[in-house]
Amino acid sequence: xxxxxxxxxxxxxxxxxxxxxxxxxxxxxxxxxxxxxxxxxxxxxxxxxxxxxxxxxxxxxxxxxx
Amino acid sequence: xxxxxxxxxxxxxxxxxxxxxxxxxxxxxxxxxxxxxxxxxxxxxxxxxxxxxxxxxxxxxxxxxxxxxxxxxxxxxxxxxxxxxxxxxxxxxxxxxxxxxxxxxxxxxxxxxxxxxxxxxxxxxxxxxxxxxxxxxxxxxxxxxxxxxxxxxxxxxxxxxxxxxxxxxxxxxxxxxxxxxxxxxxxxxxxxxxxxxxxxxxxxxxxxxxxxxxxxxxxxxxxxxxxxxxxxxxxxxxxxxxxxxxxxxxxxxxxxxxxxxxxxxxxxxxxxxxxxxxxxxxxxxxxxxxxxxxxxxxxxxxxxxxxxxxxxxxxxxxxxxxxxxxxxxxxxxxxxxxxxxxxxxxxxxxxxxxxxxxxxxxxxxxxxxxxxxxxxxxxxxxxxxxxxxxxxxxxxxxxxxxxxxxxxxxxxxxxxxxxxxxxxxxxxxxxxxxxxxxxxxxxxxxxxxxxxxxxxxxxxxxxxxxxxxxxxxxxxxxxxxxxxxxxxxxxxxxxxxxxxxxxxxxxxxxxxxxxxxxxxxxxxxxxxxxxxxxxxxxxxxxxxxxxxxxxxxxxxxxxxxxxxxxxxxxxxxxxxxxxxxxxxxxxxxxxxxxxxxxxxxxxxxxxxxxxxxxxxxxxxxxxxxxxxxxxxxxxxxxxxxxxxxxxxxxxxxxxxxxxxxxxxxxxxxxxxxxxxxxxxxxxxxxxxxxxxxxxxxxxxxxxxxxxxxxxxxxxxx
Numbered sequence: 001x002x003x004x005x006x007x008x009x010x011x012x013x014x015x016x017x018x019x020x021x022x023x024x025x026x027x028x029x030x031x032x033x034x035x036x037x038x039x040x041x042x043x044x045x046x047x048x049x050x051x052x053x054x055x056x057x058x059x060x061x062x063x064x065x066x
Numbered sequence: 067x068x069x070x071x072x073x074x075x076x077x078x079x080x081x082x083x084x085x086x087x088x089x090x091x092x093x094x095x096x097x098x099x100x101x102x103x104x105x106x107x108x109x110x111x112x113x114x115x116x117x118x119x120x121x122x123x124x125x126x127x128x129x130x131x132x133x134x135x136x137x138x139x140x141x142x143x144x145x146x147x148x149x150x151x152x153x154x155x156x157x158x159x160x161x162x163x164x165x166x167x168x169x170x171x172x173x174x175x176x177x178x179x180x181x182x183x184x185x186x187x188x189x190x191x192x193x194x195x196x197x198x199x200x201x202x203x204x205x206x207x208x209x210x211x212x213x214x215x216x217x218x219x220x221x222x223x224x225x226x227x228x229x230x231x232x233x234x235x236x237x238x239x240x241x242x243x244x245x246x247x248x249x250x251x252x253x254x255x256x257x258x259x260x261x262x263x264x265x266x267x268x269x270x271x272x273x274x275x276x277x278x279x280x281x282x283x284x285x286x287x288x289x290x291x292x293x294x295x296x297x298x299x300x301x302x303x304x305x306x307x308x309x310x311x312x313x314x315x316x317x318x319x320x321x322x323x324x325x326x327x328x329x330x331x332x333x334x335x336x337x338x339x340x341x342x343x344x345x346x347x348x349x350x351x352x353x354x355x356x357x358x359x360x361x362x363x364x365x366x367x368x369x370x371x372x373x374x375x376x377x378x379x380x381x382x383x384x385x386x387x388x389x390x391x392x393x394x395x396x397x398x399x400x401x402x403x404x405x406x407x408x409x410x411x412x413x414x415x416x417x418x419x420x421x422x423x424x425x426x427x428x429x430x431x432x433x434x435x436x437x438x439x440x441x442x443x444x445x446x447x448x449x450x451x452x453x454x455x456x457x458x459x460x461x462x463x464x465x466x467x468x469x470x471x472x473x474x475x476x477x478x479x480x481x482x483x484x485x486x487x488x489x490x491x492x493x494x495x496x497x498x499x500x501x502x503x504x505x506x507x508x509x510x511x512x513x514x515x516x517x518x519x520x521x522x523x524x525x526x527x528x529x530x531x532x533x534x535x536x537x538x539x540x541x542x543x544x545x546x547x548x549x550x551x552x553x554x555x556x557x558x559x560x561x562x563x564x565x566x567x568x569x570x571x572x573x574x575x576x577x578x579x580x581x582x583x584x585x586x587x588x589x590x591x592x593x594x595x596x597x598x599x600x601x602x603x604x605x606x607x608x609x610x611x612x613x614x615x616x617x618x619x620x621x622x623x624x625x626x627x628x629x630x631x632x633x634x635x636x637x638x639x640x641x642x643x644x645x646x647x648x649x650x651x652x653x654x655x656x657x658x659x660x661x662x663x664x665x666x667x668x669x670x671x672x673x674x675x676x677x678x679x680x681x682x683x684x685x686x687x688x689x690x691x692x693x694x695x696x697x698x699x700x701x702x703x704x705x706x707x708x709x710x711x712x713x714x715x716x717x718x719x720x721x722x723x724x725x726x727x728x729x730x731x732x733x734x735x736x737x738x739x740x741x742x743x744x745x746x747x748x749x750x751x752x753x754x755x756x757x758x759x760x761x762x763x764x765x766x767x768x769x770x771x772x773x774x775x776x777x778x779x780x781x782x783x
Contacts, residue, residue: 046237 001064014064022057029056093240095548098128098232100239102544103537105231106573110533114227115220118572119202123228125564128236128551138191139229145192146225149178149199150218157204161211164474171204172466175489180459183496184452188295194493197462199225201489205482248293252314253366255286256429259318260364263325264355280667283322284648290315310432316444317425319641324421327671327754328414334757335407342400343408346392350385350415357381358422371430378423385419410750410757444635447642451620457605462492465601469594480590487591491598504558505599511550511562512595516588518543518563519570527571528579536573543567566591617662618771620647621669625706628673629699633684636677644670661767668764675758676702679751685744688731691724695748698724702755709772714759721756725749 005014030049039045102124109117127138152174160167178197182190203221207214262279294311335343357377358364365371389412396408469488473481491508495501526539547567550560570588621644628640648666651659676699683695698720705717728749731737737745759765 044238046241050234050238 003064015061018060018064019057022053022060026053026056090242091549091552094128094242094552095545097235097239098124098548098551099541099544101128101232101235102228102568104235105228106537107533108227108231109224110573110575113575114224115217116224116574118568118574119221119224120228120231121573122565122568123225124232125547125561125568127229127232128548138188139233141188141192142195142229143226145195146199146222146229148192149196150203150222152196153200153204153207154214154218156200157207157211157214161207161214164208167204167208168470168474171200172463172470174200175466175493176459176463179462179493179496180455182493183458184455190496194490194496197489197493198486201482201486205485209482248290248311251286251290251293252311252429252432253368255283255290255318256371256425257364257366258286259283259322260358263358264364280322280326280663281648281651283318284645287315287319287645288649307432310428312444313428313441314425314432316638316641317421317428319638319645321418321421321425323641323670323674324414324418326667327674328411328418330668330671331407331411331414331754331757334761335411338407340400340404340407342396343404343411346396346408347411347415350388350392350412353385353388354381354415354419365426368430368432371426375423375426375430378419378426382416382419382423385416389416406749406753410753413747413750444638447635447639448646458492458496461601461605462489462496464605465492465597468601469597478590480586483587484590484594484597487594488598491595492601495598495602501602502599505595505602507558508562509592509595509599511559511564512566512588512592514559515547515563515566516570516592518546519567519588520584522567523571523584524579524581527577540567540571540573562595614658614662614771617647617651618665618768621666621768622706622709622772625669625673625676626703628676629680629703629706633677633680636680637674640673640677641670644673662771665764665768665771668758668761668768672755672758675751675754679748679755682744682747682751686738686740687744687748688735688737688741691727691731691745694724694727698752702759705759709769711769714765718756718759721752721759725752725756728752 001014003014004011005017006012007017026049029052033039039048042048102121105120105124106117109120114120127142153171156167156170156174160170175197178193178200181193182197185193199222203214203218206217210217290311294308294315332344332347335347358374360370360374365374393405393409393412396405400408465488466485469485470481472478473485478484491505494508495504498504522540522543527536530536530539544564544567547560547564550556550563553560566588569591570584624640624643624647628636631639644666648663651662651666680699683692687695698717701713701717701720705713728745731745732742732749
């Protein structure tokens with residue numbers, strides 16, 4: 001994947017659209033986990049969510065810059 | 067008493083108390099300051115043009131509870147992006163013509179402020195921020211059109227950075243959750259209502275809902291709705307629960323409206339001396355009380371409510387049977403008219419019971435059930451008045467025209483700052499109940515903040531070197547501002563104070579210590595907020611008579627809407643809007659308020675009776691009766707459109723004639739079973755409408771409010 005991307009003629013780092021994509025993935029994952037009651041087993045749900053998000057985004061970034 | 071142990075206990079108690087109240091407040095203060103320094107540090111590291119924007123953003127979005135904070139951030143991001151898009155388009159169109167560009171910006175800001183006044187709660191934030199972003203990108207863009215893309219990109223990054231830092235810090239460290247608060251509120255709401263019903267039952271049919279009680283219930287309904295909307299962002303669990311909460315709230319509104327209508331009917335029966343009907347009703351009402359209790363007390367937990375819901379459901383058949391028996395018994399004792407009155411009241415009692423059952427069931431379902439709600443949960447509808455929103459928008463346009471005009475024609479170098487602050491002032495307080503006081507507080511905060519910022523920048527920071535010392539130098543000032551944010555009376559001053567400190571001290575990549583430009587900046591911000599304040603005080607109702615008249619007009623309009631809007635969304639939309647109006651009444655001084663509250667309650671009763679009437683009329687009905695039904699609705703509507711003694715008499719007369727038609731139909735026509743039911747129910751609905759319209763207690767007051775033509779009349783009288 002290219003590290004920079006042009007959207008409607010605007011040149012931007014690919015990390016930016018990746019951020020939006022990761023946010024969408026995280027949102028849906030999050031609602032699935034909430035629906036099956038997974039968060040009742042977690043000590044600090046919001047920390048868990050934050051870390052899941054960081055993990056997903058870092059994975060996407062590694063895929064890009066590897 | 068003064069033994070060492072007692073002393074130690076007191077000390078421990080005091081410490082615990084402190085930790086529960088002030089301790090939480092200080093956690094919030096330090097979290098906010100930490101978020102602002104984090105944003106500043108990241109902005110420095112990434113080499114943004116104006117790191118102070120990121121820091122300011124943190125103070126704009128900071129809220130003591132994390133749920134409210136996340137909700138605000140979400141809408142703020144949406145608003146920021148919308149403002150960015152519009153400003154870029156406007157600049158592309160008008161970059162060469164400063165005046166045209168500023169005019170277009172002014173109109174856009176007016177639209178944003180209008181949106182902020184039309185939607186309340188969190189959607190309003192998106193509009194406020196759309197206007198604000200347009201200002202901080204667009205106004206520098208006027209001066210440097212060639213650099214607009216660079217400016218836009220860095221400002222938006224700084225704002226988003228500020229939002230994200232606040233969200234992360236506030237959510238991950240010592241989060242203060244809204245969900246427990248919501249749970250407490252739901253429990254309290256249910257318990258209070260059951261206790262209240264017990265009272266009403268203990269003094270059968272006599273105690274009426276006082277305005278203060280009603281106002282408390284109304285406030286709870288609206289607080290619950292806004293908490294529901296914001297916990298949506300906080301807690302994945304509440305995303306699952308949100309439909310149930312909405313259902314709980316809707317059911318609560320229905321049940322409290324019915325209770326009020328029932329009490330009003332009983333009051334009228336009492337006044338007319340209908341002792342036999344009242345005597346027949348009393349055992350029915352008395353028997354209702356024990357059905358609400360679980361082992362002799364109000365159910366404290368949602369789980370206990372399951373049993374109560376089952377009890378209520380079982381009791382419905384019993385009540386139906388008892389009502390029938392009482393009807394047969396009364397039929398030989400009293401006149402047909404009085405029998406009709408009894409039937410109306412008994413019907414309402416049955417309605418109250420079935421609504422109580424639904425209410426209890428949805429309360430119980432909050433704790434136990436998972437997945438989707440059993441019934442569709444209607445949206446909560448707030449009362450929005452387009453004319454008022456338009457006036458608010460025009461007010462912002464006026465203020466912006468004055469400031470930008472002054473800026474352009476005097477070539478004032480600090481005009482952009484003043485215009486931005488005027489926009490923020492107009493938008494932020496568009497939906498505030500007491501805008502003038504809020505603007506004054508903010509201006510006061512700016513004034514105090516300016517003195518403090520001067521001291522901070524030119525006596526402390528000049529001696530400091532490096533990021534850590536910069537933070538330490540600003541810390542005490544930010545602590546004072548943050549502490550004020552946590553006190554409701556000082557919150558406005560605190561917000562102004564913090565904005566001024568971060569804006570005026572303005573940590574930059576290369577610090578400039580320039581006293582004249584500092585004073586110019588500060589004065590321009592004071593001037594901006596001043597113009598916003600003047601706009602508010604010129605274009606707001608001050609005269610209490612005019613405020614009362616405006617409220618009466620809105621209620622009249624709601625009644626007209628109850629007569630003609632499509633039926634499927636009506637009952638809860640009408641209930642929600644009237645309740646929203648009633649909450650706005652809570653901001654008025656007590657003397658003006660009670661009369662209006664009484665009117666609002668009667669309007670609620672009347673509107674619900676009309677909606678019932680319309681629903682019943684939509685059921686199978688002999689064709690000959692339909693024109694008369696429509697005629698009655700029309701004459702009622704005319705009576706609400708223009709309140710006068712004559713229109714009221716016409717409405718009452720057409721109501722009576724329809725009643726006679728219905729009676730004739732019952733007596734002489736061969737009706738099918740379902741048609742007979744409909745006609746009988748129509749008769750009862752008409753009776754309820756008639757009783758409310760006929761009631762002089764509120765109607766004369768309402769007419770007085772709706773038709774008075776302001777202060778001149780009072781002088782003439």
